[in-house]
Amino acid sequence: MPVSGDPVWLEDVLRPALGNRLKTLPGWKDSGVGGVMGDIFGVIWHHTGSANATAQSIRDGRPDLPGPLSQLHIAQDGTVTIVAVGPCNHAGKGSWAGLPTDNANTRTIGVECAYPKDVNNQAERWPDAQIISMRDTAAALTKHLQVPVSHNISHKEWAQLGPAGFRQGKTDPWNLDMDWFREEVQKDMDGFVFPGEHPPIAAPPPVKRFPEDWTDRELMVEILRQLRGPTLDGWDQLGGKSVVDKLAGL
Known part of the structure; x- marks a missing residue:
């Protein structure tokens, strides 16, 4: 009721x-x-x-x-x-x-x-x-x-x-x-949290920003990561190569 x-x-x-x-x-x-x-x-x-x-x-x-x-x-x-x-x-x-x-x-x-x-x-x-x-x-x-x-x-x-x-x-x-x-x-x-035992809660994901709102530095970093991989040492999917190197080998 x-x-x-x-x-x-x-x-x-x-x-x-x-x-x-x-x-x-x-x-x-x-x-x-x-x-x-x-x-x-x-x-x-x-x-x-x-x-x-x-x-x-x-x-x-x-x-x-x-x-x-x-x-x-x-x-x-x-x-x-x-x-x-x-x-x-x-x-x-x-x-x-x-x-x-x-x-x-x-x-x-x-x-x-x-x-x-x-x-x-x-x-x-x-x-x-x-x-x-x-x-x-x-x-x-x-x-x-x-x-x-x-x-x-x-x-x-x-x-x-x-x-x-x-x-x-x-x-x-x-x-x-x-x-x-x-x-x-x-x-x-469901009982995963008990009174007095509250673990830290991560903040929810930040609001997504559109590319037009990025700074020049943020845009350049994103371009580099897209070309060279997330850590700038190549993409795992491309055998450790950058996008340019992979294309050059095709």
């Missing part, structure tokens, strides 16, 4: 998974933008746009959008703060299988992650402490909701990649491969 209604259970569910990494904002049990949560489909993951964004700023909202902006906030040091339990202004326009188009605020739990430090760097590495708390939070919520790990989606997926296509230009969370993240969450749920 689906879990319905405001998630007043957030602290009870997250505390065993997070321990003292979990905090609560005063008044969280009475906070929301109005209305009541329906059947909860899953979780939408966001980044705040700045590592300096606090749980209180998520509660307060912005001049153009009243808060709270999500139920949860995750800081760079891994601290998870419960901000609200009622519907929050986090999803906006979008679509996804199992959710009503442009109407996910009452059907999903929003998580805002304080990121990045450099607002111009879309490939910034996520701090280990933060990504581990994100994973642990996702695993605990997914288990409680009794939904598959695929019910953790990114704001970008909701905004651009659902059945209704492009609905808004959201691209967050930057530099977070959601397939990789869902795999890590599934590992946690």
